[in-house]
Amino acid sequence: MHTGKLEIVEITDITEECADVFTVMYRDRTKASPGQFIMVWAPGVNEVPMSLSFIGDEKGFTFRVLGKTTTALSRLGKGDRIGVRGVFGNSFRPVGSRILFIGGGTGVASIISAADLFSPGRRAVAAIGAKNRDGIFFAGRMKQAGADVLISTDDGSQGEKGFVTAVARRVLEREDFDTIIACGPELMLRRVAELASEFRTPAQISTERFMKCGIGICDACSLNGALVCRDGPVFDGEFLLGCDDFGRYRLSPCGARVPI
Numbered sequence: 001m002h003t004g005k006l007e008i009v010e011i012t013d014i015t016e017e018c019a020d021v022f023t024v025m026y027r028d029r030t031k032a033s034p035g036q037f038i039m040v041w042a043p044g045v046n047e048v049p050m051s052l053s054f055i056g057d058e059k060g061f062t063f064r065v066l067g068k069t070t071t072a073l074s075r076l077g078k079g080d081r082i083g084v085r086g087v088f089g090n091s092f093r094p095v096g097s098r099i100l101f102i103g104g105g106t107g108v109a110s111i112i113s114a115a116d117l118f119s120p121g122r123r124a125v126a127a128i129g130a131k132n133r134d135g136i137f138f139a140g141r142m143k144q145a146g147a148d149v150l151i152s153t154d155d156g157s158q159g160e161k162g163f164v165t166a167v168a169r170r171v172l173e174r175e176d177f178d179t180i181i182a183c184g185p186e187l188m189l190r191r192v193a194e195l196a197s198e199f200r201t202p203a204q205i206s207t208e209r210f211m212k213c214g215i216g217i218c219d220a221c222s223l224n225g226a227l228v229c230r231d232g233p234v235f236d237g238e239f240l241l242g243c244d245d246f247g248r249y250r251l252s253p254c255g256a257r258v259p260i
């Protein structure tokens with residue numbers, strides 16, 4: 001059930017996945033699907049959106065330390081309390097029998113539960129990219145889910161040197177897929193949407209916008225009129241290619257349209 005009510009939950013575990021990337025686990029029996037998100041309140045600091053990287057009765061979210069809220073969350077430990085609202089948003093769909101997962105940077109956290117759930121019994125390939133080897137995480141979990149994993153780093157410190165979209169292009173050149181499931185920095189995602197269109201493969205892309213309410217009331221997360229919290233965060237690639245703002249502009253916390 002989706003609830004807008006803030007629930008206080010106890011952290012059952014917190015793990016550092018790689019440099020500055022942490023997974024916080026907590027117990028919550030709310031039903032969730034891959035790609036959905038929650039609003040996480042770090043007491044005394046702020047509330048921010050986070051995709052669920054674990055969607056069972058023990059749930060988890062995985063984040064990179066960026067600013068004050070994620071720094072505060074990273075300093076918490078087992079037994080500490082946080083607030084969660086949700087689960088919110090739509091989810092990824094298992095389409096066909098061949099799925100290409102593409103994750104850039106922390107975006108892997110948003111697609112990993114889809115890989116867990118959809119890979120068994122299907123042909124699954126996961127292209128994971130990061131700036132350098134310190135930014136690669138969940139590659140083992142992708143493999144365990146049954147996906148063939150291809151790693152790239154911008155500086156070549158692990159896997160292939162270059163952008164993850166170059167790896168994805170080569171995979172698409174030699175093999176057909178029924179769907180692409182992707183999350184990452186918006187410029188990368190625009191490239192994924194273009195690749196999907198070029199290779200005539202439907203893409204499900206998880207997007208990020210500044211969020212306040214998380215439930216479709218405040219309009220903070222507007223993307224060319226669609227609300228990322230209510231109509232997304234997962235959108236079809238073709239829809240996103242038709243959005244002038246996608247990969248170009250975002251709304252700032254005060255609602256100003258600023259270049260990405």
Ligand SMILES: Cc1cc2nc3c(=O)[nH]c(=O)nc-3n(C[C@H](O)[C@H](O)[C@H](O)COP(=O)(O)OP(=O)(O)OC[C@H]3O[C@@H](n4cnc5c(N)ncnc54)[C@H](O)[C@@H]3O)c2cc1C
Nearest residue numbers: 048049050051062063064067068069070109208209210211
């Ligand atoms: C649907 C959704 C799912 C997300 N899932 C993840 C995830 O799984 N892992 C992860 O590391 N990050 C995720 N994010 C991004 C995450 O919410 C921000 O990185 C986080 O809010 C940073 O907060 P901060 O206070 O530490 O940093 P700040 O210094 O306050 O902000 C750093 C940057 O984070 C973004 N940000 C800050 N506040 C918000 C907000 N309220 N809404 C959206 N973006 C914000 C802005 O781009 C900002 O420039 C998700 C965002 C959305 C919209």
Ligand code: FES
Nearest residue numbers: 212214218219229
């Ligand atoms: S965050 Fe308020 S409408 Fe989406």
